[in-house]
Each structure stands twice: as structure tokens, then as C-alpha cells.
Amino acid sequence: MGSTAIALVAAVVGVTGTLLAPVLAQRSSAKGQRAEFERQQQAAQAQWEREQRQAELAARRTCYVETNAAYRRYRIQLMNYLWHVHRDEVTEAGKEALEAARHAHHAAFAEAQMVASAAVLAQLDDVAKALSEGYRRTKCLEEGNPDPDDSFDVIQAYLQWIWERWKEMRAVMRADLGVNNSP
Structure with a gap:
């Protein structure tokens, strides 16, 4: 009886092993396929996130370039207009050029408010306020109603100071984009 x-x-x-082998093999195969699918999903998600970061960086870069150019153009137009006021040579074309630069500045600032980092936005806001103050002071001088102690030279020095603030703003933009700020 023992050997029987x-x-x-x-x-x-x-028989049990023969019957269970396909079931176990299928479960093992399904587990491997599930793991492979999850790895592919993770890789696809990581790729999508990389592409999103690159697209956001490209959009920020484009915005910063346009904003930088608009701020610079506005400041230059203010300087030119101040010279025309000083020489008493203000023309309609000069007024239109200043207003066009001012509106371009406002549009660029509005766009930057949607994509700029907090650090860049703080710099943009500071320089925008300074440009607005330079515009106000220049227009007051043109109208013959300058602020106390304001003159062509004082306003010109103020607009030169804005140039230094612009350099700081540009450095913060470059840092936000990951660009080295060394000379």
C-alpha cells in the first residue's frame, strides 16, 4: 500500500502541476505586462512633464525678450521726448512715438504678468512704476508745471537711474531662465 x-x-x-502551470504562467505574464505598462506610463508622463517645462521656459523666454525690448524702447522714447521738451521742439510725431512706446510697454507688462515668476514680476513692477513716474515728471515739465526742484537735468538723471534698475531687472530675468549672468 505504501508504494500505491x-x-x-x-x-x-x-496532474495538479500540469493543470496549474498555464494558470500560473498566465498570472506571471500578466503581472510582468502590468509592470511594463506602468513603466511605460511613467516614462510617458516624465516625457510629457519635460516637454511642458521646455514649452513653459520657451514661452517665458519669448515673453521676457519682448518685455525687455518694450521697457527699453519706452525708456529711450522718454529720454528722446525729454530732450525735445528741453529744446522746446515737441512735435506731434514725437508725442505719437512716445505714446506708441508707452502702449507697447503696457501690453508687454500685461503679458509678462501672466507668465513671469514672482521675482521677475517684482522687478518688472518696480521698473514700470519708475517709468510711469518718469513719464509723469516729463509731461509736467513739458506743461510748465514741474515738481519742486525738478528740471531737465534732474529728470534726465532719474531716467539714467532707471537704466540701472533695468539692468537689475534683466539680471533677474536671465537668472529665472537659467542663464549665467557673468559678463
């Missing part, structure tokens, strides 16, 4: 029982147990184990 052993043979019977061996047969049951063999």
Missing part, C-alpha cells in the same frame, strides 16, 4: 499511495500522490501532484 506514493504513486497516487505523485500522480495527483503531477
